[in-house]
Amino acid sequence: DVVLTQSPLSLPVILGQPASISCRSSQSLVYSDGNTYLNWFQQRPGQSPRRLIYKVFNRDSGVPDRFSGSGSGTDFTLKISRVEAEDVAIYYCKEGTHWPPHIFGQGTKLEIK
Amino acid sequence: EVQLVESGGGLVKPGGSLRLSCAASGFTFSNAWMSWVRQTSGKGLEWVGRIKTKIDGWATDYAAPVKGRFVISRDDSKNTLYLQMNSLKIEDTGLYYCATDGNPWAGEVLYYWGQGTLVTVS
Numbered sequence: 001d002v003v004l005t006q007s008p009l010s011l012p013v014i015l016g017q018p019a020s021i022s023c024r025s026s027q028s029l030v031y032s033d034g035n036t037y038l039n040w041f042q043q044r045p046g047q048s049p050r051r052l053i054y055k056v057f058n059r060d061s062g063v064p065d066r067f068s069g070s071g072s073g074t075d076f077t078l079k080i081s082r083v084e085a086e087d088v089a090i091y092y093c094k095e096g097t098h099w100p101p102h103i104f105g106q107g108t109k110l111e112i113k
Numbered sequence: 114e115v116q117l118v119e120s121g122g123g124l125v126k127p128g129g130s131l132r133l134s135c136a137a138s139g140f141t142f143s144n145a146w147m148s149w150v151r152q153t154s155g156k157g158l159e160w161v162g163r164i165k166t167k168i169d170g171w172a173t174d175y176a177a178p179v180k181g182r183f184v185i186s187r188d189d190s191k192n193t194l195y196l197q198m199n200s201l202k203i204e205d206t207g208l209y210y211c212a213t214d215g216n217p218w219a220g221e222v223l224y225y226w227g228q229g230t231l232v233t234v235s
Contacts, residue, residue, distance in 0.1 A: 031217055033218065035217070035218065037217045037218075037222075039222075039223070041158070041223070043158075048210060048226040048227065048228055048229060049150075049158060049210070049223075049226055050226070051223060051224050054220070054222075060224070090157070092157065092158055094158075094223070096217045096222055097217065099217065100160075100163060100174040100176075101160045101174070101176045101177075102148070102150075102160035102223065103160070104157060104158040104159065104160070105157075106156075106157055107157040107158070
């Protein structure tokens with residue numbers, strides 16, 4: 001199975017400052033149709049996971065534009081341009097190219113410094 | 114509005130069984146692939162398994178840790194998804210979510226989630 005490695009696992013950030021989370025895959029995530037099925041999810045404390053990003057860089061409906069996804073092949077990044085208090089959450093990358101199974105990264109806990 | 118409501122969680126002894134349900138509304142359930150995803154303290158989010166639609170033969174896939182112990186089924190007449198968990202282990206303890214699924218290119222892949230139901234094996 002594919003392994004997704006996120007870093008850092010803990011991310012203290014000052015309000016208003018940027019944040020960046022890396023997700024590296026053990027295999028290329030380019031699917032046979034040429035698309036790359038890499039998602040990012042946000043899980044706020046006490047809430048269900050919420051999909052933020054699909055196919056590397058596409059924001060889901062209602063996701064603030066301070067969130068952006070980038071990357072290709074095996075290396076991907078989620079960036080928050082200016083962290084707000086509501087962004088405190090665990091962030092997961094997930095690949096959908098080599099499925100089943102759906103594979104998640106270990107999660108990155110973002111907290112306010 | 115899409116709603117997924119899980120139920121059936123509880124406390125069970127190792128080796129025991131439990132059946133979870135997920136009641137769906139707000140979309141055409143019979144046309145939707147559905148997945149179960151769990152959240153454990155040790156491993157974060159972990160996909161459990163998936164069931165496809167009648168057209169796809171209700172095919173199922175399972176994660177390796179639960180294969181042979183868990184069974185996913187659905188009743189399209191009741192818009193309900195099930196997860197039968199047998200031979201439960203302590204490491205199965207966690208919050209179990211149902212979520213919409215589909216082919217990689219489908220927009221619904223893990224887009225809608227329920228609120229989760231807690232399973233404790235102890």
